[in-house]
Amino acid sequence: MKIAVCVSHVPDTASKINIASNGKNIDQSGITYIINPYDEFAIEEALKTKEKHGGETVAISLGSDANKETLRKALAMGIDNAVLLKDDKYRDSLSVAKALAEEIKSQNAELVFFGKQSVDFDNSVVGQLTSELLGYNCISVVVSFSLDGNKIICEREIEGGKEVVETTLPAIITAQKGLNEPRYASLKGIMAAKKKEILEKPALEAENFVEVISMKKPPSKQAGRIIGNDVSAVPELVKILHEEAKVI
Amino acid sequence: MTKILAFIEQRNGQIKKSSFEVAKTAFDLSNKLNASVEAICFGNEINNLESVGGYGISKVTLLKNPLLENYSSHYLSLLVDFINQNNFDVIVFSATSLGKDLSPKVSAKLNCGLAIDCIDLQVTDDSIIATRPIYAGKALLDIKINSPKKVFSLRPNVFNAGIPNENKAEVNILNVELDSPKVKVIEVKKSEGKIDVAEADIIVSGGRGMKGPENFKMIEELAELLGGAVGASRAVVDAGWRPHSEQVGQTGKTVSPTLYFALGISGAIQHLAGMRSSKYIVAINKDKDAPIFQTADYGIVADVFEILPALIEEIKKIKQ
Ligand SMILES: Cc1cc2nc3c(=O)[nH]c(=O)nc-3n(C[C@H](O)[C@H](O)[C@H](O)COP(=O)(O)OP(=O)(O)OC[C@H]3O[C@@H](n4cnc5c(N)ncnc54)[C@H](O)[C@@H]3O)c2cc1C
Ligand SMILES: Nc1ncnc2c1ncn2[C@@H]1O[C@H](COP(=O)(O)O)[C@@H](O)[C@H]1O
Numbered sequence: 001m002k003i004a005v006c007v008s009h010v011p012d013t014a015s016k017i018n019i020a021s022n023g024k025n026i027d028q029s030g031i032t033y034i035i036n037p038y039d040e041f042a043i044e045e046a047l048k049t050k051e052k053h054g055g056e057t058v059a060i061s062l063g064s065d066a067n068k069e070t071l072r073k074a075l076a077m078g079i080d081n082a083v084l085l086k087d088d089k090y091r092d093s094l095s096v097a098k099a100l101a102e103e104i105k106s107q108n109a110e111l112v113f114f115g116k117q118s119v120d121f122d123n124s125v126v127g128q129l130t131s132e133l134l135g136y137n138c139i140s141v142v143v144s145f146s147l148d149g150n151k152i153i154c155e156r157e158i159e160g161g162k163e164v165v166e167t168t169l170p171a172i173i174t175a176q177k178g179l180n181e182p183r184y185a186s187l188k189g190i191m192a193a194k195k196k197e198i199l200e201k202p203a204l205e206a207e208n209f210v211e212v213i214s215m216k217k218p219p220s221k222q223a224g225r226i227i228g229n230d231v232s233a234v235p236e237l238v239k240i241l242h243e244e245a246k247v248i
Numbered sequence: 249m250t251k252i253l254a255f256i257e258q259r260n261g262q263i264k265k266s267s268f269e270v271a272k273t274a275f276d277l278s279n280k281l282n283a284s285v286e287a288i289c290f291g292n293e294i295n296n297l298e299s300v301g302g303y304g305i306s307k308v309t310l311l312k313n314p315l316l317e318n319y320s321s322h323y324l325s326l327l328v329d330f331i332n333q334n335n336f337d338v339i340v341f342s343a344t345s346l347g348k349d350l351s352p353k354v355s356a357k358l359n360c361g362l363a364i365d366c367i368d369l370q371v372t373d374d375s376i377i378a379t380r381p382i383y384a385g386k387a388l389l390d391i392k393i394n395s396p397k398k399v400f401s402l403r404p405n406v407f408n409a410g411i412p413n414e415n416k417a418e419v420n421i422l423n424v425e426l427d428s429p430k431v432k433v434i435e436v437k438k439s440e441g442k443i444d445v446a447e448a449d450i451i452v453s454g455g456r457g458m459k460g461p462e463n464f465k466m467i468e469e470l471a472e473l474l475g476g477a478v479g480a481s482r483a484v485v486d487a488g489w490r491p492h493s494e495q496v497g498q499t500g501k502t503v504s505p506t507l508y509f510a511l512g513i514s515g516a517i518q519h520l521a522g523m524r525s526s527k528y529i530v531a532i533n534k535d536k537d538a539p540i541f542q543t544a545d546y547g548i549v550a551d552v553f554e555i556l557p558a559l560i561e562e563i564k565k566i567k568q
Binding site: 159 | 352361362388431442524527544545546547548549554
């Protein structure tokens with residue numbers, strides 16, 4: 001079985017985000033990029049599935065040359081092959097999904113793992129979009145996964161609990177934290193990944209329906225009011241919450 | 249004329265609170281766009297479905313079948329058929345776990361643009377400009393959808409549903425026949441009787457400053473007193489003091505309660521990512537330079553073990 005993983009390349013979550021002078025992008029200075037944290041769970045699950053059921057794994061990333069770093073990370077963790085779908089332009093989620101779907105189809109992958117969300121635009125949609133473009137079954141925000149023959153059983157996180165969901169291959173799964181513990185790349189894996197070739201192709205062109213009008217910083221909150229430094233501040237705090245803010 | 253459809257979500261036959269926010273927001277949009285608006289709901293027996301009328305929706309269709317009580321791939325196929333048959337242009341969801349799964353699938357089927365987890369929708373020159381947080385809330389993005397059809401999902405607890413009036417919606421019931429869905433929920437495991445942080449109106453969160461799992465008893469007590477939920481920072485979840493389902497932040501849940509208590513939480517950027525859109529934030533921390541005080545509305549700089557018991561007592565007084 002061919003198992004694919006889609007990985008995105010995103011600013012480190014600790015990065016300070018500033019807006020570029022055009023008001024439509026972030027200022028790239030001082031930003032370091034990493035593999036999207038949720039995609040590490042996706043990679044781990046792909047590797048575990050291959051170890052259990054056999055098959056071949058491929059990591060796919062759409063973006064600029066810089067995304068190769070993230071693909072190397074996937075290879076170093078143990079993914080067999082990597083494909084870069086090259087595009088330097090802004091793309092909306094559906095247009096990303098169309099290019100990924102095209103590649104997944106040409107790879108003949110029956111099972112595809114995504115992260116639940118890219119921590120850049122925080123959309124959490126590309127897995128679901130891709131599944132519908134391919135006509136694959138899809139379960140999102142998955143915290144446990146099992147495959148038995150053709151049958152898949154997952155648990156997905158919902159408000160106040162979990163849903164146990166059943167489906168069949170071909171399928172797309174989007175990984176939530178808790179699904180597994182991603183392995184560290186071994187030194188051997190890192191060395192081997194350096195030698196492996198990353199297949200590059202132009203990403204399928206697709207129209208953008210979503211236009212960025214502007215990007216801005218959230219309105220800065222006024223620094224809070226320190227009510228006091230000891231227990232004597234408590235009645236005052238409760239009074240404010242009760243009478244002024246009227247929230248309790 | 250533009251036609252707007254509000255997606256009303258139920259669990260166990262009860263309409264979700266965030267769906268009233270969807271109903272009201274869809275109605276407001278219909279006024280601004282000079283559009284018509286109606287609603288759709290999937291399920292079997294729904295309690296008080298006509299109540300969406302109080303938020304401005306005059307007609308709601310219930311697609312009815314016991315198989316629709318839980319989420320399944322039938323939702324997508326039925327909804328897309330309904331949208332196409334009735335030519336809806338704008339579809340509004342709540343960004344719940346169900347809405348976040350379903351809304352992108354609808355947009356892929358309709359081949360249209362999508363704005364997910366919006367915190368504001370403004371109408372200018374007959375276009376809808378959606379605002380959504382990006383980079384874990386460190387920036388905001390204004391976007392416009394240029395395809396003829398448009399899908400939006402609204403972050404729960406952010407849009408104000410207001411106070412409903414007495415109007416009742418006309419409920420149009422369509423009994424549907426269904427075979428077994430390709431993707432189906434076979435069991436719902438509820439976390440025992442507690443309110444989920446993602447849905448709570450008041451959250452009392454504890455961090456590493458709580459020193460140990462046993463001290464969360466006080467946090468539980470305060471949360472219960474206020475009818476709220478317990479939240480946690482990642483540090484305490486990683487330490488095994490609290491379950492991951494309570495984690496607030498970038499790799500936990502995004503919450504927008506009316507009131508958020510951060511007790512012994514430093515206010516790391518990844519924690520703020522999950523709670524900064526709370527209406528009121530109260531921080532108790534012994535370090536006056538803790539970053540949480542930059543985001544909090546009210547703070548007390550002191551030992552949480554000194555403050556928390558007094559706070560519980562003081563709140564008990566007003567609750568009596
Ligand atoms: C990729 C990534 C994702 C992350 N995701 C999340 C996430 O989803 N959620 C999250 O919360 N974190 C997340 N983190 C971790 C985050 O960076 C912080 O490490 C974490 O939030 C710290 O938790 P804390 O505030 O409980 O602990 P600390 O930072 O250790 O803060 C403890 C605070 O308690 C105060 N304190 C100590 N004793 C007392 C006392 N007796 N009385 C009063 N105050 C006291 C201290 O002054 C201090 O400010 C993530 C990190 C990374 C790298
Ligand atoms: N440019 C991309 N290349 C490959 N995979 C992507 C890309 N963007 C998003 N994904 C995948 O889709 C998931 C959800 O991303 P998003 O919907 O953008 O939050 C990510 O965790 C990745 O698995």
